[in-house]
Amino acid sequence: MITFSKRQLKIPKFARDVYLVTGGNSEFRRAFPEKRTEELCIEALQEAAKYVGMTATELKKYIHTCYYGHFADHFGDQLLGEAVIHDRLGLDPLGNIGVKTGGATGGSTIWEAAKAVASGYSDCTLAMGWERMDEVPTDEGNNYISCAADKDWETPLGHIYTGYYAVMAQKYWNVYGREEESFRRTLAEISVKNHGYAYHNPFAQAGMKITVEDVLKSPVVAYPLRALDACLMSVGASCVILADKETAYQMCKQPLLLYCAAGSHTLRVADRRDMEIPLLPNETEETYKDLDKEFPGGERYPGFTGFLAARMAAYYAYNWTGIKDPCEDLDLVELHDAFTISDVQTYEDIGIRPYGRGRTYVESGDCYHTNPKTGKPGKLPANLSGGLIGCMHAVGATGIMQVVDLMYQIHGRHAEIHGDPERWKRYGKQKPKDWEDLQVKGAKRGLAISHAGVGSHVTCTIVMQPDARLDK
Amino acid sequence: MSGYSVKVVEGKYNLSGEFHTIEPNQPILDEKGKLCGITNPRRIVHHHSLGGEAPFFQAITRGRLLATRCDNKNCKDGFGSIFLPYRIHCPDCLERNTEIDVTDLANKTARVYSFMVCERSGAFNTLEKPIRFVNVEFDGVATILMSYLLGKQEPKIGMKVRPIFRTKKPTYTITDLAFVPAETAEKDLPADFTFSK
């Protein structure tokens, strides 16, 4: 049984408030043979400038330090790729640094950029992330990703990260999923939902109208997971601009408050040791009194059924921002749906549902924009961008894209950006005739989870209207 | 590609032969002959230190399974914890752990905590597919070792297993350790593998 000290469990805070001023995405695709990475990053920065009615030149004059999220030098075949982008963005003479935390790189980049503003070092920072995953064949890409696991203890086992990850899915499937066909269908519903939302998102790589049967018939990747349960491999870039209050209001009319917290857990799942479940504000010891009786095999925490890093990121973020219950206090979320089953694990880690009950978030219809059971707005819509399954997973950009999409929602400008027929055309796509406006009416607070691999790093970013703050 | 050798002589790397090969690059054209990019081929051999974990990797080639234990009485969370993966230092107090032989414990108590049958692999994979990943629990061990299952049987949670060792033609990687269902007979072991010695 391992324990954490009071100091380790201290609730974080910023020395001053941090505001999200603007953000932007490039388009996302499996491959961009005709574009260099810098072209995608410039596209994202230009989007961010335009969103607040500035030129890129005007926006750049505010930026004081730069944070670049880029998971794998190997993929782009360029060491210090961050410096190449910084150079091409023409941001001399500003201090800049690269951030790498695997799948959580995007979220971690925001974490760093926010702290620079909060400390007072900078009044305005850039967090830019990207990934270039199209320059090696898929099996060599899989090898590179597996090199982010322990090279001596894990990588030689198949050179396939999915294998190291999927053992956790298997345990969850067995213990909390009870290997039920009905649970398998619930997982498929998540894929249908996220591909379906991506269908209305012009930035997205894999918008599709599919059915539960399509998911269940797609090829097995690692039983019970199938191809349509898995996230995409993508190329693209995303950025956000953060600032202190005064600067933020000079730059735009409606900046949003931003908080970002981070947690970690062992890089090798093999090293996970037992501990008590750290409780979130909406849980008590009573919540888990009978957990192992109800779900035999769930005796170990986190075992392979939960992600401690996600739980801790939520613990820090909720206690800091004053969120008591995510379903009551948040209006929408963007979660790291690397696989449908890890999406369910995250519902539990971040307290949308208690451990063991994640599936009910989908089965109740709460996770939808419009609850299919009632026809009314979903209680807490998830991954309206399409997420990693439907929109993109260009690793270093992912956690940033989520926050950009939350921003569109909280500003009430989602339809303006996603519904613009010119944008669809520019990306070589036809805006669907049955395009739907996925704006969450009156959205004030949103949360994004950025998650690395088997759960080594997780960040929890919360953005909200300044008048909706709960911590003062 | 084995036109090279690496040795350690008097505490220094002693390298000889070819560690990379040079191949010309090629243009990438579109269907109309427009230049889109170039290929950048390379083959590189790294030499990598196993450092304080080397005893573990040597032991599995000899049919023994080593773990480590924190023996620091002042270590509140870690004292007495057994680590497998072999950890050189205790993650709690950072004192150097004591090496212990857990071969007999593994022979008697190893069981599958979770598993995954994986049809795919990445480049450079040397294992036969599908790969049957198993996460193995042992009595009294704080951690859950990742390995793979050989033999004809499909893995199951709770299944009793035994470690086997590639003692005949070792690769000196973690793939020299695998598991088989506990009731497997010596004669049915895969080529190059034996039970503990």
Ligand SMILES: [Zn+2]
């Ligand atoms: Zn210790």
